[in-house]
Amino acid sequence: MADSKREIERKYEATPETRLPDLTRAAGVSAVRHRGLMELDAVYHDTEDLRLAADSITLRRRTGGSDEGWHLKFPVSTGIRDEIHAPLNDTLPEDLAGLIRSRVRDSPVIPVVRLRSARDVHHLLDEDGALLAELSVDEVRAERLTDAGRGSTAAWTELEVELADDRDPAVLDAVERGLREAGVLPAAAPSKLARALEETAPEESGHPKDAAPPRDAGDHVLAYVRRQVTAVVALDPAVRRELPDSVHRMRVATRRLRSAFRTYRRILDRTVTDPLGDELRWLAAELGVDRDREVLDERLRARIDALPGTLVLGPVSARLKVASTARRGGARRRIVSVLDGRRYLDLLDSLDALLADPPLRPGAAAEPVDALPRAVLKDYDRLAARIGRALDQPPGHERDLALHEARKAAKRVRYAGEAARPALGKPARRFSRRMKSVQTVLGDHQDSVMARKALRALAVQAHAAGESAFTWGLLYGQEESAARARERELPDVWARASHPRPRTAWKG
Template structure:
């Protein structure tokens, strides 16, 4: 079983003169000598160093208080999530699965060995509570591939105690700077070891600024590909909102394929879009049901107890459980499956060799703007059609279609924003607001369908259906309120994008 912790630390260059006196740092009552630990860590990566390229580290370490396997994902500068697993001879499956979207079918091999003598100090407050751990590390690095170079250096590392205030690290850094200590030029020991022990690699040139319509569309598509790959480990770990965010990335990419069919050849992108639709469906097997159940539970919480007739909460739980079609195990199997990995490979190939059409070489102010205006016109037609229809199924359907087109227009405008500036950004905001408004309406439609089903089940079991009917009436009122709001909202938005 793997354990996870949030690691917040800062690294500094050292001239081997040791750790400056930190007793003067505000809040520090004592600096306690914890002795010297001898650490021996072997870092693993693919031969082409895919993990290092994403600032991810995987190591097997002995010595110290936390011997074992450590997998670290970057969160922000100086902040990483560290997932730990017990010592073993091979990479634990709990960790290798989290690397699947990047490693694919490549082999993880030892690339660097780091042996460190760590002189540790604990910075504690007046109650003896740990504020941070400061250490001086004498590091010997040995490259295990590419000729086996070596390097040595000494660095200072300050790691915040669990649950500590990041502002404390600022105070420590201020004291270190006064003593002549400067932040390290490398983000991690591994990054420095790779740079100093391996062959000189050409620095990656930054991507040129987008110029053509194709540049802008591809930048957006590439960002969604990257999001899918980067969110994969979070989805596997069941990190909050990660499933939703990955689904959104798949939808954004599919939307870009459709909106910018004059830029990217749809005979190539349509089949990829179908695979993205499949992935979004797998990601949403249980999520949509969870959202619906949460809304029904919240509606029940709003009712006085006197209006809860019959075992309504029990029936809601039973109904929700019966409608759940997936599980965490199923989702992990999808992410480990051949179809998903082939999709990732297809997305890589698309980005590397995009199927550009003639429109890709056009000016974004013309090509991209035209595509966004076309999407907006579809939204406009659907909204105006919906508000003319009488309340009922046809209006519900028209508003739902308008919501989907508003989402597509929003994503098209997102892709266009770097080229078209404020007008596109403004359109993103207005389409997001419309999407949210119509989303409330569609949620009410889905809740009413669920309430009808629950009422029928309750009636068949000889239970009172009163509460379900009451909630149904409330949802009708909410939907009617949204429908009444749409014309006024649209009157302020239907002028369309100003480009």
């Protein structure tokens, strides 16, 4: 089973002649202890076209040192990576294979670079002798293993400082000041792999050109679509690792994609995008099983915690926990099976194909300031009609359904405004912010509808088990009251969101 840790480190240029300065002068460092030399042998794996490296992800099998095994590293920010470690064996562990599946799909993962390092290790200690950071001087020899460039080699020396677990990153700042004063400068390459790939690359490979800035309406819509596709792929391993908010963010990216396809039908051919939209709706629904559970559990737990103890009759918290655990286990297994499934991988391939050969319509060549507002305002008119129909309904089931339809329309128009922001600037940003306020009210109302369904089911279960259903009924009443309050609030929120009229707002 793989385990995970947060790696915080900094790399510096060095030569075999580099001498370490006296780092006990760095704030917090009381002693530097030499830990000796070790030999490390790491084979980095990727697809033939280096898809992992393109996203600054490293996958290696390393022998030597105290952490032999497979290591998979995901970038978090500059100098910070999440490292997942699995035991040493001859084949890529399935846990790690799942985490890179959204990137590699069906492409084989092969050895691409071998790095052999002679590592000279020093421990930086505090006044109590506890480890602050590990400093190593690495003499690296790299060899290219792919067909393109096979046998090419490179060699260099670098210095690396890695923060110990649960230590203040200010230690790294203090050490860096000491190194800079001694003339040791930060490394140009972000990782050993990145440097190895660059220095052993075939001469004819060149470097990828930066994408041209968006010009027409089609460019802007495709740039937005590309950002959402990238988000789906990047969030896949986070969802598998159950990182906070990852399911929600991935679901939002799928919804933004689907909304863009529906809003910008004059720009992208719907004969291509409609089938993709159907598949995105399926994926969002599958992700929603887990996300909706999270929202519901948080909402009900907060309601129960806010009650005076005298109003909590029976094993209320225990029953909610049992129901939540059962839902969580089933949702987790289901979502992983979806991400491992053929249907999901085919969807990712189809999205890549759309970006590689966009199905542009004549409207794609229009000026963004003309085409994008027209599309967004059409969605706005649709939302206005749905809100009007919902508010015309008497309170009850039919109004709940109508408000749910308005909520979906509010999301769509908000996402449409977000897609237009790079082209239209502040007016689009203000418009999206106002639509989000409407979506928030409608979303909270829908959460109340779903909470009442869950509370009724819990009350039935409690009654059947001979427990008091009083507390569940009380919570049901609170949710019903909260929903009615949101319904009363909606007209004012909508009036504020609609002023000034969007057609005027687009003009700045």
